Amino acid sequence: MVVRLVVARCQVDYAGRLTAHLPMATRVLMIKADGSVLVHSDGGSYKPLNWMSPPCALREGSTEDGQVEWTVTGKTDDTLRILIEEVLHDSSHDLGVDPGLQKDGVEKHLQELLAEHPATLADGLTLVRREFPTAIGPVDLMCRDAEGLSVAVEIKRRGEIDGVEQLTRYLELLNRDPLLTGRGAVRGIFAAQAIKPQARVLAEDRGITCAVVDYDALRGMDDDAEHRLF
Amino acid sequence: MVVRLVVARCQVDYAGRLTAHLPMATRVLMIKADGSVLVHSDGGSYKPLNWMSPPCALREGSTEDGQVEWTVTGKTDDTLRILIEEVLHDSSHDLGVDPGLQKDGVEKHLQELLAEHPATLADGLTLVRREFPTAIGPVDLMCRDAEGLSVAVEIKRRGEIDGVEQLTRYLELLNRDPLLTGRGAVRGIFAAQAIKPQARVLAEDRGITCAVVDYDALRGMDDDAEHRLF
DNA sequence: CCTTATATGTCGCTG
């Protein structure tokens, strides 16, 4: 339950899935309650220069010439060695338990909303099943259109080329299933909040329909939306 | 060049690509030289609960009822709002310039080893060229099998579906080249230290051979391996 | 516990 913050001139060496070395310099070390260690510089984004993920154990020792040395060992062979030349700051803080993060607006929500309102994607579209299983993974939504034809829907927050590839793979497999293709080939709809031009071109080239989804409008249609508001 | 470390009871709201909310609790706030902000709890791994990536600007203000409020605005519409109830610690530290990280990876090494020992992938396989160029990028290894047929090899540390797609694209292009297909179609080998079931299904469906590579055994075969040990 | 898909992914390279 305690975080320790250390600012120190240090040198860091990691050996595990790769080897990495940080020359001697001043950095911020954060040691969390589970013994995990983060080595931050004052730039970059949230990713530390080096780190050790929990579960792991921190041992504080010293080298022959009297320098402080931290050794962090992980679950596998991973080791992080921190040689400390000078400590500029060292403090510990009790944080208590964190209530955790609440997120809103990720793909899952979009899928839920579209599952409830499939007709926003195409007139007369009805839901057959969410997460329709195939040998290479689940199709986000399997639907049926007004003529009774099967329609596979792939949902992404941002529509990029990968998503079109994914839907193409599904369609390839689905169109081998006589149960689905009885009345005609399975169609594809690529739904996203925004679709990149490149992805749109590829989709249309493959006969896939693109649908830009208005998240806020969808949420407005959904009476249960208030549950997710705060 | 200065990092600021703050421990405070705070509530955090992010609005940008998604919305996220952190209820009031004690957390560590790290403010880096470029104004970027990290909100850490004492658990999890190196990823903060919430953050703002550079470039961004931090404005320190106060609400109507006198509480301290930080507003961090990013390059787009992203905003991070931190409402501070109580500051338990606040210190700033000059880190100087970080000399940067030195990495020594594994994936390139794997390609080198397989280039030296292509026969471990298939009997009688010989190397024609590494990084064989195509219009959409280089094929990791271009080989020839015992019958003189061309074989394209895609190497990954972890064999996932993307890699199969990549190799498929290469094969599609290569098979349009009469120089390569003279004796028959170009075959594909998907080589990785581990191949996911999903990727294996897709590969086999497309007539691509899967090869699981034993990195340690390969390294053992290589007399030059000592050069890279330290 | 293993497998799969998502991510405010981030990071680095190349055209």
Add this chain to the structure above:
DNA sequence: CAGCGACGTATAAGG
């Protein structure tokens, strides 16, 4: 700057 691939990816969800 965009696009693409790799990452010590992390992380959550589902079988």
